[in-house]
Amino acid sequence: MSGQADVIIIGGGIIGCSLAWELAKRDVDVLLLERDDIAFGQSSRAWGFVRQQRRHPAEIPLMKAANQMWPTLSAELEADFEWTQHGIMAIADSEERMSYYRDWYEQTREFGIETQLLTTRDIRKLNPDMQGAWVGGIYTPGDGHAEPGQATKAFARAAEKLGARIRTGVTVDGIDVDGGQVRGVRANGEYIRARTVVCAAGTWSARLARTIGLDLLQRSVRQTVVEVEPRREISRIATWTPGVAFRQRPGGTVYLARPDDGDMDVDLDAIRNVGWFIPNYLENRDAFRINIGKTLLRDLKRIRPTSRHFRKQFAESAGIEPAPNPDVAQRCRHAFIRLFPHTGNPEVVRTWGGVIDTTPDALPVMGEAPEIAGFVWATGFSGHGFGIGPAAGKALAQLIDSGQSEFDLTPFRPDRFQSGYSFDTTKIG
Ligand SMILES: Cc1cc2nc3c(=O)[nH]c(=O)nc-3n(C[C@H](O)[C@H](O)[C@H](O)COP(=O)(O)OP(=O)(O)OC[C@H]3O[C@@H](n4cnc5c(N)ncnc54)[C@H](O)[C@@H]3O)c2cc1C
Numbered sequence: 014m015s016g017q018a019d020v021i022i023i024g025g026g027i028i029g030c031s032l033a034w035e036l037a038k039r040d041v042d043v044l045l046l047e048r049d050d051i052a053f054g055q056s057s058r059a060w061g062f063v064r065q066q067r068r069h070p071a072e073i074p075l076m077k078a079a080n081q082m083w084p085t086l087s088a089e090l091e092a093d094f095e096w097t098q099h100g101i102m103a104i105a106d107s108e109e110r111m112s113y114y115r116d117w118y119e120q121t122r123e124f125g126i127e128t129q130l131l132t133t134r135d136i137r138k139l140n141p142d143m144q145g146a147w148v149g150g151i152y153t154p155g156d157g158h159a160e161p162g163q164a165t166k167a168f169a170r171a172a173e174k175l176g177a178r179i180r181t182g183v184t185v186d187g188i189d190v191d192g193g194q195v196r197g198v199r200a201n202g203e204y205i206r207a208r209t210v211v212c213a214a215g216t217w218s219a220r221l222a223r224t225i226g227l228d229l230l231q232r233s234v235r236q237t238v239v240e241v242e243p244r245r246e247i248s249r250i251a252t253w254t255p256g257v258a259f260r261q262r263p264g265g266t267v268y269l270a271r272p273d274d275g276d277m278d279v280d281l282d283a284i285r286n287v288g289w290f291i292p293n294y295l296e297n298r299d300a301f302r303i304n305i306g307k308t309l310l311r312d313l314k315r316i317r318p319t320s321r322h323f324r325k326q327f328a329e330s331a332g333i334e335p336a337p338n339p340d341v342a343q344r345c346r347h348a349f350i351r352l353f354p355h356t357g358n359p360e361v362v363r364t365w366g367g368v369i370d371t372t373p374d375a376l377p378v379m380g381e382a383p384e385i386a387g388f389v390w391a392t393g394f395s396g397h398g399f400g401i402g403p404a405a406g407k408a409l410a411q412l413i414d415s416g417q418s419e420f421d422l423t424p425f426r427p428d429r430f431q432s433g434y435s436f437d438t439t440k441i442g
Contacts, residue, residue: 031406057162058367092167195387256348
């Protein structure tokens with residue numbers, strides 16, 4: 014491995030890979046280091062929704078830009094990743110849920126996202142086979158979906174073609190900082206120099222950054238996804254219903270998930286700074302199970318981490334698959350069968366788990382750390398980083414290459430979590 018790069022990116026998820034591509038397009042000498050394989054983390058486990066719908070207003074400009082990028086990306090990256098653009102629909106079975114959709118619609122009209130509020134009859138027209146008693150819904154025809162792992166790998170391959178160096182099986186376990194400036198990283202026993210180091214390490218970002226004394230407010234939630242084979246067309250519209258969210262891939266299989274049925278495996282990060290997460294937790298208290306056990310014990314054994322401990326922890330965690338929750342998988346299937354009884358008992362192709370990283374306000378952390386010159390955050394995408402990924406990569410590349418971005422990144426500034434910072438809570442599902 015060469016001992017030097019202009020920019021080192023830690024993490025080969027959608028954020029790291031789209032950033033590598035954007036930097037390579039700008040002729041920046043970039044080296045991406047990934048502990049496992051490209052897209053081993055959240056970026057291959059996501060459902061693949063690319064949605065502007067129900068986004069926080071602060072994210073909408075970036076998300077609108079991403080939606081404009083997605084339709085041409087397949088041609089630009091020279092890869093197929095099942096991009097499908099037939100909209101996203103969310104359905105309400107209560108007035109309370111419908112008023113939440115209506116509020117979002119009213120609050121974000123100024124952004125000009127084409128969106129329709131739906132009556133029960135509209136829902137039947139959009140998906141005549143779907144059974145259930147609905148109050149109404151919301152539909153955003155310009156939204157879409159894609160296969161996350163394939164899209165992430167396409168970014169990595171395209172970046173390599175433009176000269177980016179991408180190394181997998183390489184764990185960064187130390188970041189060298191001297192005189193308030195990043196100098197390089199340690200990875201697999203080697204030292205690599207760089208004046209810019211980007212932390213795109215997903216759920217591992219907080220632990221990695223703590224090795225250089227930075228505190229990232231980050232918490233993890235495990236989700237379960239099921240892929241079934243109904244052997245008939247369900248819909249090309251990706252849909253959230255109260256019992257299950259689903260999207261049908263072009264090949265016919267369907268991803269099922271329950272956004273409000275997550276497992277929070279309490280670790281030290283969940284306890285540290287717990288106060289910041291309480292508002293969102295209270296808003297979504299029915300959306301998680303809190304599990305106190307193995308994960309916390311593992312962290313407590315390393316409560317005073319030395320670099321040796323971190324090295325061990327990073328190394329040990331490589332290649333570990335998050336466990337899916339079998340009860341959630343069952344609930345997904347049952348809810349899907351209730352929606353589409355005519356599919357009988359669709360065969361389960363696979364079930365998997367994925368761990369989402371979230372921040373207190375469910376917005377990402379993007380930009381240079383004020384405490385350390387050259388250390389750039391690109392993390393905390395809070396369960397919706399896949400869709401926004403291409404634009405996030407572009408915005409960060411602009412920032413790194415020229416010191417400024419065409420996008421307003423102030424809502425995502427790394428130092429926003431200080432006393433007095435107030436934010437809206439985000440409702441899941
Ligand atoms: C079940 C599930 C469903 C989701 N559904 C959607 C959806 O429908 N739409 C949407 O927009 N978003 C969705 N998301 C969220 C989305 O997947 C994430 O926001 C996005 O993938 C984050 O990308 P990332 O690059 O920041 O992180 P990741 O994809 O997690 O990548 C981080 C990478 O860093 C690597 N790494 C960590 N530490 C080190 C180290 N020390 N050295 C080297 N490498 C390291 C990891 O191995 C990993 O590959 C979902 C997430 C999950 C889990």
